[in-house]
Amino acid sequence: MKKIILLLFLFIITQDVISQNFYSRRINRKWIATGGIGYARSLSDLTNPGTYFDTKLNIEGGIQYRATSHLNIRTNLLLFQLSGDDGEIDPELNTRSRNLSFVSNNVELSATASYSLFEHVPRFRQRKAVNPYVFAGVGLLYFDPRAEIPSTVFIPGEPEPVILENGGKQVSLAKYDTERPNDYSRFAVVIPVGAGIKFKVSDFLDVSAEVSNRITFTDYLDDVSGKSYADPSLFDFTQQFDREAYALSNPTGTNSDTRGNPENNDYYLIVNIKAEFYLKGDFFDKLFGIEGRKFNLKSGRRRGLFNKGPARRTP
Template sequence: MRKLFTLLLLSIIALTVHAQAWEAGVTLGGAGYMGDLNNRNPVQVSGGMAGVFARKNFSEYLSAKVAYNYGFIHADDANSSNQIDRNRNLSFTTYLNEISAVAEFNFFEYRPSVFRHAFTPYVFAGLGGLYYVPTAKLDDKWYDLRSFKTENEAKPYSKFAVSVPYGIGIKYSFSNKLGITADAGYRYVKTDYLDDVSGNYANPANFTTTQFRLADKRLDPNQRGTYGMQRGDGRPHDSYMFFSISISYTWITDRCYFQY
């Protein structure tokens, strides 16, 4: 996983050095997630995100983007409309560090800094690496949930995961050098622990007091402490998403990639 992060970071540096027809910019937006504490609403925004990126326009229809995004997601069973979830009474906040490389396909001819080809919808897909840290609050103190192994895992799950970003957006070049992009991008993630919840309740005899209080917050006293019951939603993977607006600056070096 660390090799993937290194490779993606080197790609960002190398592509920037050899830029020919480029955009570079900043991104702000909202973040959400689908998983064990939210398995019903695929567009629920629960946090925020910010990032930086560089995009190379190979032609009017094809471009590639490398990016670093930082964000956080949150969910709380207390806010659920489902009584079973409210009884589970879990919550989390997870911090996300993502490096990604994606290919973008424009539906219309798009030529930054050329007014008559200044707008297009597009789709994108690619590959990324994610470093994530699930946390929870207990007695006004924040805890790193991974280190407490709340489902009595044999060893703590990895802090790193492969992500597969994909989504849709629109681009608009509104001046000679500046452009704006709005997109919605989902991330399929090769982990079920973005929220620190995956399987079943573990035997509390194997827990310290703090571990037990982080792992089993059920409101029903007749259930709390019993084990083997389902804790997660049974799905093998979580996902997260960014809904963002980006501002970019366009410059052309070496050969121009389009004809006026």
């Protein structure tokens, strides 16, 4: 019984110490954990010009470092989905009846720098209640456009459509090389550029609203780029795989329309609401080798990162 009482006492004392340390307002918080949700919209060859919002959700999480009074360095992981469908385009706006569609699950890892309009004072809890900011950076995107195999394929020279055994099955379009002989990588470099506004909710919590455009260096987010359809002679119609590839490449069986626009790369739009929680940050200080680089709470100067020489003792 005494052991149980002793363990319970130690547990309560430990929790009290941790709580006091974590929520101490004397500890300057330069590390910020972030997480948010929002929506993503594809800006590509299969974008519906009649709509501006997409119900496809995204989830993100990351960490920020307050490097200077205006500059934050951020790393971020974004999971999101994009989609597009010719069948959903307003007939008055759709000049091409390609019968093409895609859906893609994507992963983006990025590093960005954000610049705040108002200064972050050394005592983090005295920060502005509202603070707009802009940001830009670089990231790596993994994308995988997918679509359902049509139930039939129009093979040149055949009087009737040929039934496909795997009709209705969703597959990765990159695997089928639908714009032969042009294949593409499912990895792309992206440039995130955007703006947001941050609201102080409590000493330790901010909420921000953010909109950004991702400039990409690929035109295949939707598997559509080339102006012309692939030459039928590049498909072996005796093989089931090539029959499926041709059906995915040219579902209508005609080459009279333009398939895509190779003049412009694809983009995507991200709109998010994020929670930002200020951390004590000892673990990250050690991880990134910046332990001991603290704000001087009296002068507001930072030592060790941008300034040389000894720092004055803080209270």
